[in-house]
Amino acid sequence: MENQLLAQRQRVFGQGSALFYAEPLTIIRGEGVELFDDAGKRFIDMYNNVPCVGHSHPHVVSEVSKQLGQLNVHSRYLHESILRYGERLTSLHHSGIESVVFSCTGTEANEVALMTARAHTGGVGIVCTDAAYHGNSFAVRQLSRPSNNPHVRSIPFPESYRCEATNPCDFFIEKLEETISGFAEDDIPFAGMLVCSLLANEGLPNIPEGFMSKAVELVHRAGGVMIADEVQAGLGRSGHWWGYEVSDFIPDIVVMGKPIGAGIPLAATAASRELVESFRKSTRYFNTFASSPVQAAAGNAVLDVFENENLLENVNKVGIQLAAGIRELGSDHPQVGDIRSHGLFIGIEWVKSSDSKEPDARGAVVKVNELKELGFLIGNAGAYGNVLKIRPPLVFSMKNAEDFLQALGHVLAH
Amino acid sequence: MENQLLAQRQRVFGQGSALFYAEPLTIIRGEGVELFDDAGKRFIDMYNNVPCVGHSHPHVVSEVSKQLGQLNVHSRYLHESILRYGERLTSLHHSGIESVVFSCTGTEANEVALMTARAHTGGVGIVCTDAAYHGNSFAVRQLSRPSNNPHVRSIPFPESYRCEATNPCDFFIEKLEETISGFAEDDIPFAGMLVCSLLANEGLPNIPEGFMSKAVELVHRAGGVMIADEVQAGLGRSGHWWGYEVSDFIPDIVVMGKPIGAGIPLAATAASRELVESFRKSTRYFNTFASSPVQAAAGNAVLDVFENENLLENVNKVGIQLAAGIRELGSDHPQVGDIRSHGLFIGIEWVKSSDSKEPDARGAVVKVNELKELGFLIGNAGAYGNVLKIRPPLVFSMKNAEDFLQALGHVLAH
Numbered sequence: 001m002e003n004q005l006l007a008q009r010q011r012v013f014g015q016g017s018a019l020f021y022a023e024p025l026t027i028i029r030g031e032g033v034e035l036f037d038d039a040g041k042r043f044i045d046m047y048n049n050v051p052c053v054g055h056s057h058p059h060v061v062s063e064v065s066k067q068l069g070q071l072n073v074h075s076r077y078l079h080e081s082i083l084r085y086g087e088r089l090t091s092l093h094h095s096g097i098e099s100v101v102f103s104c105t106g107t108e109a110n111e112v113a114l115m116t117a118r119a120h121t122g123g124v125g126i127v128c129t130d131a132a133y134h135g136n137s138f139a140v141r142q143l144s145r146p147s148n149n150p151h152v153r154s155i156p157f158p159e160s161y162r163c164e165a166t167n168p169c170d171f172f173i174e175k176l177e178e179t180i181s182g183f184a185e186d187d188i189p190f191a192g193m194l195v196c197s198l199l200a201n202e203g204l205p206n207i208p209e210g211f212m213s214k215a216v217e218l219v220h221r222a223g224g225v226m227i228a229d230e231v232q233a234g235l236g237r238s239g240h241w242w243g244y245e246v247s248d249f250i251p252d253i254v255v256m257g258k259p260i261g262a263g264i265p266l267a268a269t270a271a272s273r274e275l276v277e278s279f280r281k282s283t284r285y286f287n288t289f290a291s292s293p294v295q296a297a298a299g300n301a302v303l304d305v306f307e308n309e310n311l312l313e314n315v316n317k318v319g320i321q322l323a324a325g326i327r328e329l330g331s332d333h334p335q336v337g338d339i340r341s342h343g344l345f346i347g348i349e350w351v352k353s354s355d356s357k358e359p360d361a362r363g364a365v366v367k368v369n370e371l372k373e374l375g376f377l378i379g380n381a382g383a384y385g386n387v388l389k390i391r392p393p394l395v396f397s398m399k400n401a402e403d404f405l406q407a408l409g410h411v412l413a414h
Numbered sequence: 415m416e417n418q419l420l421a422q423r424q425r426v427f428g429q430g431s432a433l434f435y436a437e438p439l440t441i442i443r444g445e446g447v448e449l450f451d452d453a454g455k456r457f458i459d460m461y462n463n464v465p466c467v468g469h470s471h472p473h474v475v476s477e478v479s480k481q482l483g484q485l486n487v488h489s490r491y492l493h494e495s496i497l498r499y500g501e502r503l504t505s506l507h508h509s510g511i512e513s514v515v516f517s518c519t520g521t522e523a524n525e526v527a528l529m530t531a532r533a534h535t536g537g538v539g540i541v542c543t544d545a546a547y548h549g550n551s552f553a554v555r556q557l558s559r560p561s562n563n564p565h566v567r568s569i570p571f572p573e574s575y576r577c578e579a580t581n582p583c584d585f586f587i588e589k590l591e592e593t594i595s596g597f598a599e600d601d602i603p604f605a606g607m608l609v610c611s612l613l614a615n616e617g618l619p620n621i622p623e624g625f626m627s628k629a630v631e632l633v634h635r636a637g638g639v640m641i642a643d644e645v646q647a648g649l650g651r652s653g654h655w656w657g658y659e660v661s662d663f664i665p666d667i668v669v670m671g672k673p674i675g676a677g678i679p680l681a682a683t684a685a686s687r688e689l690v691e692s693f694r695k696s697t698r699y700f701n702t703f704a705s706s707p708v709q710a711a712a713g714n715a716v717l718d719v720f721e722n723e724n725l726l727e728n729v730n731k732v733g734i735q736l737a738a739g740i741r742e743l744g745s746d747h748p749q750v751g752d753i754r755s756h757g758l759f760i761g762i763e764w765v766k767s768s769d770s771k772e773p774d775a776r777g778a779v780v781k782v783n784e785l786k787e788l789g790f791l792i793g794n795a796g797a798y799g800n801v802l803k804i805r806p807p808l809v810f811s812m813k814n815a816e817d818f819l820q821a822l823g824h825v826l827a828h
Contacts, residue, residue, distance in 0.1 A: 005492045012500040013705070014513040014687050016694030020490040027491040029484050035491075048487065050702060056483050065479035069470050070443050072677035073462065076434040077441040077449075078419045086426040099428040104518045104679045105703060111551045136699055137525045138553035258702060263486035265518045265679040265703040273428050280430030285550055288464060288672060289519060289679040291427070 020379070022369050030055025033393050033400055035377065043372070044400055046392040047379045052235060052259035053305040054395040060262045060301040067297035075102075075291035082296040088303050089260070090270050092241045094250055099276035101269045102290040106231040106257030107135030109267035112279065113194065113227045113255050114139060119282035120275050121223055123191035125183035127176065129157035131383035133201040134194065134229055143194055151188060153179050157383065159205030161338045161349065162357055169208035176215055180222045192224035192252070197243025198233035203382025204340045204347035204389075212249035225275070226250075231257035231267070236306060236394055239316040239343030246342050264298035265289065311394045318396055319343040325405040326390075333412050335363060344396055347381075348388040359384035367411055374407040434793070436783050444469025447807050447814055449791065457786070458814055460806040461793045466649060466673035467719040468809040474676045474715040481711035489516075489705035496710040502717050503674070504684050506655045508664055513690035515683045516704040520645040520671030521549030523681035526693065527608065527641045527669050528553060533696035534689050535637055537605035539597035541590065543571035545797035547615040548608065548643055557608055565602060567593050571797065573619030575752045575763065576771055583622035590629055594636045606638035606666070611657025612647040617796025618754045618761035618803075626663035639689070640664075645671035645681070650720060650808055653730040653757030660756050678712035679703065725808045732810055733757040739819040740804075747826050749777060758810055761795075762802040773798035781825055788821040 005026060009017065026038040032054040035043045045055070053060060067081075075082065086100045101112050118124055128134070128143040132154075135141070142152045158172035165171035176193075183190050193215060199205055216226045228251035233243025235256065244251050253275060257267035267290075270276075279285065289295075305311065323341035330336035330348060337351035350364040351357050364380040367388060371378055381389040392400070419440060423431065440452040446468040449457045459469065467474060481495075489496065500514045515526050532538055542548070542557040546568075549555070556566045572586035579585035590607075597604050607629060613619055630640045642665035647657025649670065658665050667689060671681035681704075684690075693699065703709075719725065737755035744750035744762060751765035764778035765771050778794040781802060785792055795803040806814070 005494060005497065008497045008501075009492060011687070012497045012504070012513060013515070014690035014694050016691060016698070017705075018490050018698065018700045019492070025491045027485065027487060027493065030487060035485075035487070050488070051486070055487070056485065058483075061479065061482045064482060065475065068475045068478060068677075069472075071441060071449075071470065072465070073441060073444060073449070073469070074464065076432050077439045078423060078433070079441065080419060083419065083422045083426045087422075090426070099426060101427070105522065105701065107522065107701075108519065108551070114552065136697070136701060137522070137551045138528070139551060263482075263703065263706065263708065273425065276428035277430060280428050283550070284430070284432065286432045287519065287521075287550060289677065291431075292677065294677065 021372055033396050042375060044376050044404065046390050046396070046404065047377050048393060049232060049237060049391050050258045050263050052394045053262055053302055053311065054393045057262065057305060059305055059308070060298060063297045063301035064264060064294060067294050070293070072292055072294045074288050079293050079296070081293055081300065082291045085296045085299045089256070089268060089299065093254060093270065096250065096252070096272050097254060097270045099271065099273040101276060101279065101285065102295060103267045103269070103287050104265040104289050105135070105267050106255065107137050107140050108287065109231070109255045109257055109269045110134045110140045110143070110194070110229060111137055112269040112285065113253050115283055116253055116269065116271060116275055116279040117192040117225045117227060120278040121189070121191045121225060123189035123224065124151045125188040125190045126152050127179050127193040128152065128154050129195055129199065129202060130154040131157055131202045132196060132199070134196070150186065153182065155179050157199050157202040157205065158207050158211045159199070159202070160208050161205060169211045169214070172208060172211055173214050173218070176218055180218060190222045190224045192227055193219045194227040194229060196229045196233055197247050198238065198342060198345065200232040200345070201381060203349070203384070203387035204342070204345060206340055207247050212244070212247045216249050225252040227253040227255060229255045231255060235259045236312050236315055237343055237345050237391070239312065239319055241312070260302060261295060261298040262302050264295060266295045266299055309395065315343040315394050318398055318401055321398060322346065322401040322404070325401065326408065329405065329409050329412055335360060344392055344394055346390040348390070350386045350388055359386035361385035364388055370411045371407060374410065376404050376407050435786055447810050456789060458790050458818065460804050460810070460818065461791050462807060463646060463651060463805050464672045464677050466808045467676055467716055467725065468807045471676065471719060473719055473722070474712060477711045477715035478678060478708060481708050484707070486706055486708045488702050493707050493710070495707055495714065496705045499710045499713045503670070503682060503713065507668060507684065510664065510666070510686050511668060511684045513685065513687040515690060515693065515699065516709060517681045517683070517701050518679040518703050519549070520669065520681050521551050521554050522701065523645070523669045523671055523683045524548045524554045524557070524608070524643060525551055526683040526699065527667050529697055530667055530683065530685060530689055530693040531606040531639045531641060534692040535603070535605045535639060537603035537638065538565045539602040539604045540566050541593050541607040542566065542568050543609055543613065543616060544568040545571055545616045546610060546613070548610070564600065567596065569593050571613050571616040571619065572621050572625045573613070573616070574622050575619060583625045583628070586622060586625055587628050587632070590632055594632060604636045604638045606641055607633045608641040608643060610643045610647055611661050612652065612756060612759065614646040614759070615795060617763070617798070617801035618756070618759060620754055621661050626661045630663050639666040641667040641669060643669045645669060649673045650726050650729055651757055651759050651805070653726065653733055655726070674716060675709060675712040676716050678709060680709045680713055723809070729757040729808050732812055732815055735812060736760065736815040736818070739815065740822065743819065743823050743826055749774060758806055758808055760804040762804070764800045764802055773800035775799035778802055784825045785821060788824065790818050790821050
């Protein structure tokens with residue numbers, strides 16, 4: 001069965017579409033943190049952040065289904081629920097975030113953020129970090145890998161595990177200063193900086209304390225705006241609403257996606273009304289599927305679940321226990337180089353040895369596949385592909401954590 | 415009520431988000447071709463192509479809802495229904511269309527098409543038409559309006575209403591030849607041409623006979639690929655499955671969006687397996703919300719309705735009657751310059767006088783608002799904004815057509 005599907009997939013999608021695991025899974029049902037394959041085998045999902053309220057949450061299913069039966073239309077007519085959702089979403093942010101542009105994907109929301117920064121500042125130069133992922137369009141891909149576009153320049157992502165400088169914060173701030181100065185030297189007007197608030201794709205490093213707020217100062221002083229990509233970091237993942245609260249900075253523009261619609265394509269770019277209006281005026285942006293009553297139903301239902309089920313509390317409670325358990329198991333393991341955690345977002349640096357800190361991506365993949373065989377789905381990520389990435393739906397329970405720790409103990413023991 | 419919502423919208427979305435009509439509508443329910451406002455007033459929808467099977471179609475609602483209750487997850491696991499949908503969708507095309515890349519919006523699908531053309535040919539130069547709209551990202555916007563990017567160059571859109579050349583086909587083919595040669599002269603390797611198969615945003619002009627097939631020849635001879643944007647033109651709108659059947663050419667890449675998911679964000683870029691694999695290899699593209707079981711449920715349900723309700727037959731039958739009725743009403747009206755129709759896609763050139771052919775966008779907007787007051791929703795579009803755009807859901811009935819013709823007669827009479 002699996003092989004037939006795989007062959008069909010290679011024909012229909014073409015070879016080279018991304019699949020997880022040495023033996024790909026055929027998943028046919030999801031409920032809460034559980035996924036079931038075509039043989040009825042149960043897995044505990046510790047990877048997927050989109051179904052943040054749990055797979056197939058009944059409240060989300062019912063609200064979206066109800067709306068689909070009433071109206072699903074674009075936003076060139078007035079509709080109340082999407083405005084109510086916009087207000088709920090922006091009210092979860094710092095007071096400078098007032099207005100919002102909805103789109104369908106994180107890629108689109110980052111496109112909007114770039115256009116907003118450039119429209120508002122009149123600049124074009126953007127600083128990003130060097131191992132990020134922000135999306136798949138032509139313009140957004142340039143933020144994700146080295147490019148030869150002189151308008152997009154990266155700094156080494158700030159971290160304190162491998163950095164050998166005496167003061168890592170100063171070290172990375174200096175890199176940022178140099179990069180911003182570089183734009184000025186090349187007569188490229190500066191527009192701002194775009195960064196994932198938790199550097200999730202870089203491997204969830206510990207960002208040197210003070211770096212982010214100093215970066216905002218530098219960016220503002222150079223006339224730019226600070227954009228926080230909260231697509232992975234945001235909506236309660238860290239135990240706070242937004243990653244920028246953990247990394248301790250105040251962004252001018254926030255970009256949201258993945259979890260906010262629980263799988264209904266929904267993304268958002270929010271900022272001050274002034275910034276958003278700079279964008280609207282300069283682009284006359286319209287997005288057919290965005291700002292629809294169905295996006296509103298999904299977004300509102302997700303926020304309802306956060307309230308009804310005290311999800312933030314659960315993230316903090318279970319996240320702390322899970323991280324503590326992992327630290328206990330990993331503390332004397334020679335290949336566990338570092339463990340970083342924020343709420344229910346945990347990264348384990350898998351290295352050849354704690355002394356060398358040399359990344360062991362191949363070994364990490366082996367552990368990911370071993371855990372899958374035991375019924376636990378995690379991933380690997382990071383600048384070197386060696387960070388075990390643990391990012392379960394936020395309804396992950398204490399019992400789930402205990403079960404996982406037992407499996408992890410088993411996998412670490414051999 | 416309306417004014418309160420409008421004020422709320424200007425705060426939450428910022429001023430400048432697109433709204434229809436002098437007095438915006440607050441739509442709260444849709445069913446078939448009918449939309450209802452917050453006062454219970456009924457409108458016949460003759461604009462929206464996304465709900466091609468009719469608003470809130472029960473089969474689409476039920477299939478999508480059922481799938482939401484089972485599983486809604488990304489495509490790094492195997493899932494059967496999205497592959498079955500891919501096969502159904504590609505099988506509706508000419509035999510060279512074998513494989514597909516799913517995304518969420520027409521913008522994303524056009525991004526994929528551009529990346530595919532460039533990855534496969536090794537070129538970068540793209541020809542488009544000069545009054546098109548293909549999407550809202552940085553790269554795709556350059557296809558929509560004059561840009562200073564030397565890699566994207568436009569030709570005047572081919573049409574036979576205002577073109578004064580003796581042989582309009584030769585005239586526009588010459589423009590295309592010059593543009594392709596221009597790339598060579600500037601040492602910019604050529605990648606291809608991207609065009610809406612029916613030039614919908616240009617105003618649905620009559621494309622000079624033979625132009626499109628000759629354009630394909632020129633593009634191929636120069637080493638490029640031909641991309642048909644079927645986001646508006648496709649999926650039965652014209653009475654054929656695809657606009658390229660009407661305009662009589664064989665594209666290498668087809669881009670689909672809007673109607674294919676009936677409002678669930680779903681878009682697709684399809685081509686030969688070889689082209690798709692060139693794209694996959696060069697980009698390692700992944701799209702979180704795309705290729706999901708919920709996209710599959712929506713896409714499959716839409717195709718089910720086409721089969722169950724003989725929609726193509728309806729489009730041809732009603733489209734012909736509707737166009738004939740409009741022609742009868744418009745034949746001796748001094749401001750109706752030209753009437754163009756393909757199935758249930760009809761454009762009426764609103765001009766200051768038939769002799770001058772001078773576009774009258776302001777007058778067109780007046781007629782759009784008058785028809786709205788009578789309960790019929792159409793739009794205005796085209797290179798000059800003066801084309802009355804009639805594009806109802808494909809379940810539009812003979813009775814709907816009769817009612818509209820009566821209203822149109824009334825509006826034309828004064």
